[in-house]
Amino acid sequence: MKTATTETVHITGASSGIGLELAKCFAADKSDLILVARNTEALGKIAEELRREYKIKVNVLTADLSLSETPEQIFTELKGRGLTVDVLVNNAGFGLHGEFAELPLARQLEMIQVNVASLVALTGQFLPGMIKRQRGGVLNVGSVAGFIPGPHMAVYYATKAFVMSFSEALHEELRSTRITVTDLCPGPTETNFSQVARSHRTRKSQAKKMSAQMVAEIGYQNFRQAKCFSVPGWSNKLLAIAPKFLPRAIIRRLVGKYNDLK
């Protein structure tokens, strides 16, 4: 639940898609923001609009989360600016479509750095302060992919399985504190994701997509309600519980077909 005093929310991947829409949700609630991504120009424009519309303070930080040193640099930079992070939104991430053995290994390791290692490192930098102040929370943007294996996007699905396991464990560890941890698990959403992942020619690309705004609003509400998981949309909820009813051999075969080329 949001406290009465102003909070500062740090959002990675705020330059587009779900991260941008989450920024608007927090801004509408009068939270101050720290927006992080690589695209400085996009972040600058977004910050200007949010300041004008919501009368909040917005800081911008250009950072590349595929570099292992970035989370510590962000922490030091924010300390230097005198900023305290109350809520951490780990949203930055990307996918890659293709066979594991054929995709460039370096790019897949970069994905693990952005989707997993930087998410853990940022949480490690900011969570102790939240616990000390007994205020705040972490909203991790995972995916419904975290519930199932993902042939043709093997590393991406595995990163989201990590995010799910990590978030759920932290949620439990922090149960007796005022800190809450939520794993937002969207399914197909209208953003730049499939262009970046090069998955726009797969069967999956024909699936009905939710808007980034709707996904963010549901995730935001569930975070404020201190839920452990947020799975927006009925079809995604069904997919999330499928492993309870279907044998894994069938699930991985179906997902493989879904992620295959049209």
Ligand SMILES: NC(=O)c1ccc[n+]([C@@H]2O[C@H](COP(=O)([O-])OP(=O)(O)OC[C@H]3O[C@@H](n4cnc5c(N)ncnc54)[C@H](OP(=O)(O)O)[C@@H]3O)[C@@H](O)[C@H]2O)c1
């Ligand atoms: N769209 C979907 O269907 C879908 C479904 C489930 C989960 N998700 C998850 O939702 C999250 C947001 O993705 P999206 O769908 O909103 O896609 P998007 O529009 O492509 O947004 C991705 C964001 O991550 C940032 N980012 C990527 N690489 C980065 C890096 N190396 N350093 C810093 N920032 C980086 C991008 O900013 P810059 O390019 O400016 O750096 C951008 O702001 C991701 O974690 C994704 O896995 C998406």
